[in-house]
Amino acid sequence: MSEKNRDGKRTARERLAADREKQKTTEKRRRTLIVGASVLCVLGLAAVIGVVAANSGKDKGGKAGPAVAPSGAQGKDGLAIPVGKDGAKATLTVWEDFRCPACQAFETAYRPTLHELADTGKLRIDYHLVRLIDGNLGGSGSLRAANAAACAQDAGKFRDFHDVLYANQPKESDDAFGSDAKLIELAGKVPGLDTPAFRSCVRKGTHNSWVDKSHKAFAAGGYNGTPTVLFDGKNIYADQTMTPDKLKKRVEDANKG
The missing domain is CATH 1.20.5 (Single alpha-helices involved in coiled-coils or other helix-helix interfaces)
Structure with a gap:
């Protein structure tokens, strides 16, 4: 050679x-x-609990109001927004913050599988909304986005708007979701959502106190970051070997039982 x-x-x-x-x-x-x-997206419990305690139910200086749960909310104190059939044999519990990049990463990876399992009646997903990033970085985007999502639930459009929020999530340090106008603009991406009732709900912060109540439940539960994704009581998001296919198999096995 x-x-x-x-x-x-x-x-x-x-x-x-x-x-x-x-x-x-x-x-x-x-x-x-x-x-x-x-x-x-990890929760500094002492700092954030203090922020929530000081600001619970308030919206940029507004007075605290009653915790108004969105239509169809379920679970303890009506803090869960359910997606999927009530009779599903498997339930996934998700604690999330719309400003949290890890929550977006989870949604991007798992969304097709979660939609498939929910649409076929095999899985119900209980979403719990928190305002973690507001406490860590300041601003009100977590709170306002969660309130807007609850307003979308009132209109029967939660899942669609939920997906739109993550698809248009700003950088974690950018409090773009703190703008009602931005949230209403994004609602225009969901057919039939941008109505006078939705706009009023967003601008009035109708569900703000409910979001704060959900956040307190998150802290009281001892969870230390978002997303916290529970299946059979275990945080599957903390399991680095978990994949959408593995979750799908677990759900399908639960439906066989």
Whole structure:
């Protein structure tokens, strides 16, 4: 074999090795970003409980009002917004914050599977809304987005608006969801949602105190970050081996029993 051919083969092997190393690095960076997002959404209990206690039921200086649960809310104190059939044999409990990047990462990865399982009657998802990032970074976007989602629930459009919020989530440090106008603009992406009743609900903060009550329940439950995703009482989001396919199998197994 000529020296030129040997050099050519060696160069090809080196390029292949470099490509493999680059692929590994990319995958490692992807995992790091997801973990990093999770860390950013971790609850500093003492600090945030203090913020919630000081601001519970208030909206930019407004007075506290009664906790008005959205239509169809279920569970203890009516703090869960259900998606899926009540008779489903499997239930997933999700604690989430619409400003939380880790929540968006979970939604992006699991949404098709959750929609499929809910639509086929195999799974019910109980969503609990919290205002974690408001306490960590300031602003009111978590609260206002959660209130708007509850207003969408009143209109029977929760899941669609829920998905729109995550699809248009701003950077965690950007309090864009603190704008009623922005939330109403996004409601225009859901057919039939942008109505006078919805706009009034958003602007009045009809469900703000309910969101604060849900956040207090989150803190009292000892949960330390969002998303907290419970299946059979265990936080599957904390299980780094969990995948949408594995969750689907667990749900299907539950439906066989």
